Amino acid sequence: MKKFLTTGATAVALVTAGAAHAEFPMDDNITFVIPYSPGGGFDTIVRQFAPAMERAMGTTVVPENISGAGGARGGQSVHRADPDGYTIGVYNIPGLTVNEVLGKDQGFKLDEVTWLANLAVATYALAVAADSGINSVEDLCALDQPAKMSDTGATSTAAVTTRITFGILGCDIVDVTGYAGSNDAMIAVISGEVNATIKPITSLAKYLDGDGGTGDMKLILTLTTEEAVPGVPTATDIGHPELAKFTLNRVIGGPPGMPAEVVSALEEGLRAASEDPEVTAWAEGAGVELEFVNAADTTALMNNLSSFYQQYKDLAAVAE
Amino acid sequence: MGLDALLDAFLSVLNGGSLTFLMAGVLLGLTFGVIPGLGGTTALALLIPVTYTLDPLSAMYLAGGVMGATSFGGSISAILLNTPGTAPNAATCFDGYPLARQGKAGMAIGASATASALGGLIGLFTLLLFIPVAREVVLSFGSSEFFLLTVLGLAAIAVSIKGKLLRGLIAACIGLLLAFTGANQFTGETRFTGGINYLWEGIPLVPALTGLFAISQMIELALKGGSVADDATVKEAKNMRIKGVSEGVFAVFKHWPVLLRGSLIGTVIGAIPGLGGTVASFLSYSSTAQTAKDRDTFGKGNIKGVIAPEAANNAKDGGSLIPTVAFGIPGSAETAVFLGILVLHGIEPGPQILLQNEREVYGLIVALTVSAIAASVLGLIFARLLVLITRIDVNIVVPVVVTLSLTGVYVLEGRMADVAVATIIGIFGYLMIRFDYPRLTLVIAFVLGEIAERSYHQVRLISDGNVIEYMLGRPISVILIIATIVTFFLPAMRKLPWRRMVGRAI
Numbered sequence A: 001m002k003k004f005l006t007t008g009a010t011a012v013a014l015v016t017a018g019a020a021h022a023e024f025p026m027d028d029n030i031t032f033v034i035p036y037s038p039g040g041g042f043d044t045i046v047r048q049f050a051p052a053m054e055r056a057m058g059t060t061v062v063p064e065n066i067s068g069a070g071g072a073r074g075g076q077s078v079h080r081a082d083p084d085g086y087t088i089g090v091y092n093i094p095g096l097t098v099n100e101v102l103g104k105d106q107g108f109k110l111d112e113v114t115w116l117a118n119l120a121v122a123t124y125a126l127a128v129a130a131d132s133g134i135n136s137v138e139d140l141c142a143l144d145q146p147a148k149m150s151d152t153g154a155t156s157t158a159a160v161t162t163r164i165t166f167g168i169l170g171c172d173i174v175d176v177t178g179y180a181g182s183n184d185a186m187i188a189v190i191s192g193e194v195n196a197t198i199k200p201i202t203s204l205a206k207y208l209d210g211d212g213g214t215g216d217m218k219l220i221l222t223l224t225t226e227e228a229v230p231g232v233p234t235a236t237d238i239g240h241p242e243l244a245k246f247t248l249n250r251v252i253g254g255p256p257g258m259p260a261e262v263v264s265a266l267e268e269g270l271r272a273a274s275e276d277p278e279v280t281a282w283a284e285g286a287g288v289e290l291e292f293v294n295a296a297d298t299t300a301l302m303n304n305l306s307s308f309y310q311q312y313k314d315l316a317a318v319a320e
Numbered sequence B: 001m002g003l004d005a006l007l008d009a010f011l012s013v014l015n016g017g018s019l020t021f022l023m024a025g026v027l028l029g030l031t032f033g034v035i036p037g038l039g040g041t042t043a044l045a046l047l048i049p050v051t052y053t054l055d056p057l058s059a060m061y062l063a064g065g066v067m068g069a070t071s072f073g074g075s076i077s078a079i080l081l082n083t084p085g086t087a088p089n090a091a092t093c094f095d096g097y098p099l100a101r102q103g104k105a106g107m108a109i110g111a112s113a114t115a116s117a118l119g120g121l122i123g124l125f126t127l128l129l130f131i132p133v134a135r136e137v138v139l140s141f142g143s144s145e146f147f148l149l150t151v152l153g154l155a156a157i158a159v160s161i162k163g164k165l166l167r168g169l170i171a172a173c174i175g176l177l178l179a180f181t182g183a184n185q186f187t188g189e190t191r192f193t194g195g196i197n198y199l200w201e202g203i204p205l206v207p208a209l210t211g212l213f214a215i216s217q218m219i220e221l222a223l224k225g226g227s228v229a230d231d232a233t234v235k236e237a238k239n240m241r242i243k244g245v246s247e248g249v250f251a252v253f254k255h256w257p258v259l260l261r262g263s264l265i266g267t268v269i270g271a272i273p274g275l276g277g278t279v280a281s282f283l284s285y286s287s288t289a290q291t292a293k294d295r296d297t298f299g300k301g302n303i304k305g306v307i308a309p310e311a312a313n314n315a316k317d318g319g320s321l322i323p324t325v326a327f328g329i330p331g332s333a334e335t336a337v338f339l340g341i342l343v344l345h346g347i348e349p350g351p352q353i354l355l356q357n358e359r360e361v362y363g364l365i366v367a368l369t370v371s372a373i374a375a376s377v378l379g380l381i382f383a384r385l386l387v388l389i390t391r392i393d394v395n396i397v398v399p400v401v402v403t404l405s406l407t408g409v410y411v412l413e414g415r416m417a418d419v420a421v422a423t424i425i426g427i428f429g430y431l432m433i434r435f436d437y438p439r440l441t442l443v444i445a446f447v448l449g450e451i452a453e454r455s456y457h458q459v460r461l462i463s464d465g466n467v468i469e470y471m472l473g474r475p476i477s478v479i480l481i482i483a484t485i486v487t488f489f490l491p492a493m494r495k496l497p498w499r500r501m502v503g504r505a506i
Helices: A002-023 A041-057 A069-080 A095-101 A137-141 A157-169 A182-190 A201-207 A241-245 A260-274 A277-286 A295-311 B003-013 B017-034 B040-051 B056-081 B087-101 B105-140 B143-160 B165-179 B197-201 B205-224 B231-236 B240-254 B256-271 B276-291 B304-319 B322-327 B333-344 B358-391 B394-413 B416-434 B439-462 B467-472 B475-495 B499-505
Strands: A030-034 A061-065 A087-093 A114-129 A147-150 A173-176 A196-200 A217-222 A247-254 A290-293
Touching: A030 A041, A030 A069, A041 A061, A041 A087, A041 A114, A041 A247, A041 A260, A041 A277, A041 B333, A069 A087, A069 A095, A069 B197, A087 A095, A095 A157, A095 A295, A114 A137, A114 A157, A114 A182, A114 A201, A114 A260, A114 A295, A137 A217, A147 A182, A157 A173, A157 A196, A157 A241, A173 B439, A182 A196, A182 A201, A182 A217, A182 B105, A196 A201, A201 A217, A247 A260, A247 A295, A260 A277, A260 A290, A260 A295, A277 A290, A290 A295, B003 B017, B003 B358, B017 B040, B017 B056, B017 B358, B040 B056, B040 B333, B040 B394, B056 B087, B056 B105, B056 B304, B056 B333, B056 B358, B056 B394, B087 B105, B087 B205, B087 B276, B087 B304, B087 B358, B087 B439, B105 B240, B105 B256, B105 B304, B105 B322, B105 B358, B143 B165, B143 B276, B143 B439, B143 B467, B143 B475, B165 B439, B205 B394, B205 B416, B205 B439, B240 B256, B240 B304, B240 B358, B256 B276, B256 B304, B256 B322, B276 B304, B276 B439, B276 B475, B304 B358, B322 B333, B394 B416, B416 B439, B439 B467, B467 B475
Parallel strands: A030 A061, A030 A087, A147 A173, A147 A196
Antiparallel strands: A087 A247, A114 A196, A114 A217, A114 A247, A114 A290
C-alpha cells in the first residue's frame, strides 16, 4: 500500500512537472524579485521590463520588492524558490560580488545562481569641480594633502571602485563616506567639501557642461578602454586598461538548477523586452545604457567579475 | 519666475480629472495618516506601481494629495489616542492628548487642522521665495552644518526634560545604542547585529516608532480600561465639544508667532536632506515650550504645544522641495518617492528639473497646497464625529489600532521581522511609560544619532582632523554653535536675578 502510494505520488509529481515544462511560462505568473524598495534604479528597470516581457512571453510578470541587507535578502528569496522559472530576480552586482569576496555571509553563493541575462551596464568616470584647477589624475594626486573623495557607504560599489582604482594608481586618497546618496556625494564635490568623486557617467551627466547639464563638474578620466566622452582620457590612455572592468550591471538570475528550456525561454523573453520600443524609449529618456548579454555570456561575466575582485581583495577591504 | 507656470497649474487642477486624482490622494493620505504605523511614505510606496499607468502630471496630483494630507491625519490619532499616526506627529501627543483628556479634543483638532493648513501654505510660499537662491541654500549646508544641527537638536531635548534629567539621559543613550546598530558607514563593519543580517541596515525607523508610541500606548490603555476621556470630563464636555473646534481655529490666529516660528523651522529643516519631519516638529515644539512665558503648562494641555509641531510638520513639505528644485535630490522620504515616480516615467531628475519638468514640479506644489487645505477642511467638518473616538471603550479601540498598525508595519517592506521589532520595542516602550522614563529623548537620539555620527566623521576627514577650526570658518556653523550654547544656558539664565531682561531679549 505504502509503495503504491509512493509510486502514485511520484507519477503525479512527474506529470505535473512535465506539464509545467511543456507549458512554461503559461500556467503561472512570473515573480520578478527586486532587492530594493520601490522607486530606485533596480525597481525602475524591472518595472519597465515587466510589461515588455509580458508582451513577448504572453504571461503575467509581477515585480515584487524584497529589500534589505544590501540586496542580499532579495537574492536569498530567489535562491530558495523552486527552479521552475516562475521566480527570477535582479541582483545587486557587483555589490554582492564584492561582499562575497570580502567573506561576508550573504545566505547564498553567487556561483550557484542560474544566470539568465544582463540588461544594462553603467560605466564610471572620475569628476572634479569645474572651477577647481585640477585637470588630470596627476593634478589630483599631487595636491598638498591626499585627495578627498566622496561616497555613500564604505562598502558601496563606487567606494570599492574608488579604493581599488587609486590603489592601482598608487595614489593616496581619503574617501569621505557616509553621504546619503550619490547625488549628495556629487554635490559635496560642487560645494568644495571634497576634491573628486567616481560615479557612473550617466549620473554625472547632469552636472557636466552641455546637453542639459549645469557645468558644475568636469571629467578628468573615464574608466573605459575606448573614448566615452570627447576629450576625456580613458583608462587605457593612462596605462591602466584593467580599470575598465569596473562597471555597474543590472544582472538577472534565478534559483540554482533551472532546466535549460526554461532558461532559454526567459533569456529570449528578456532579449525581446530589451528591444521593445517602449523600453528603449524609456532608457533614452532616463539615461540608462541598455546592453543585453545572453545567459552563457552573463555566467562567464559573473565568474570573470568574481576573480577580478578576488585579485584586488586587499585593496577592496576598508582600511582602518 | 515660474508664476505663469504656477497659475497654469492652478487652473489645470480645476479641470475635471486632475481634481479626482488629487482628492483621491487626500482621502488616502488622511486614512494612512490616521492609522498608526502607516504613513505618507507607505502610502506613496504602495502607490508607485499604480502611478505607472498614469501620466506624470496625474501621478503628481495623486502623490501631492497624499503628501499634503497625511500629517494632519496623523495628528488626529496623536490627539485622541496619544498615538501618533505618523512619526512626526509624536510631538503633537504631548499637549494634544492632555487636551483630549480634558474634553477639549475638538479644540485641539481645530488648532491642528488650522496650523497644518497655514503651516503648509507658509512652507510653500517660502519655497517660492527660495527657488531663485535654492542652489546657494543647499550648497551652504555641508557635513559641518549637518553635525551641528543634530547637536542643536539633542541639546534642545536635553534641556526640555524637566526634573527627569537622569532618566532622560538614560533613555537618550538607549536611543543612541539603537541608532548605531547596523553597518558602520566608515568601516563597513556591522555593529550590535548579533549575526542577524536583518540588522545590517540598522533598526528601521517606522517599526521602531510604531512600537514605541502606538503599541506601548495601546498596552497602557488596555491595562487601564475605560475610555480615553475621563468619565467626569465626558459629562462636563457636552458644551465644550460644540464650540471647541472654532476655539481651536481662533487659537492659531491668536498665537500667530508660534505658527510662524513653527512654519519657518519646518521649512528650514525640511530643506536639509535627511533630517525630516520628526526633527522639525520636535525642534518646533521644544523651542516653543522653552521660550513661552507659560512654559510650565506645556505637557499639560497647552494649545501652543499642538500648533507648533503641526505647523512645522506641514511646512516641511514645502522646504523639502528646495533641494529638489535646486539639484533634483530629495529633501524627505516623500520627495524621494516623488522623484522615483518621475524616473518610472522616463524622466531623470537633475538640477534642471525646474526647467525641464516645470509642469510636474508646479503640479506637485499646487497639489500640496490644495491638499493641505482640503484635508483640514475635511478634518474640521468631521472633528465632532472624530472626538467620539475618545469615548469608545478601550477594549474595542486597542485591538483595532494594534492590528492596523502592525499590518502597516508589515506592508511597508513585507518583512515579518519589522513586526517583531515593533512588538519588542512596544513592550519596552510600555515599561518606559510604567517607570516614567521619557520616550521623547530616546526617539530624538535614535533619529539624530546616526546622522550625528556620520556627519562628525565626515567633518573629521574633510578638515584633516582640525574639526573646530574648520567649523569656525563657516558662518552657518558659527550661528548653529551659538544657538546650541544659548539653548543650553537658557534655563540657567532664567534663574538669575536679571532674568526679566533676558526674557525680553529672547
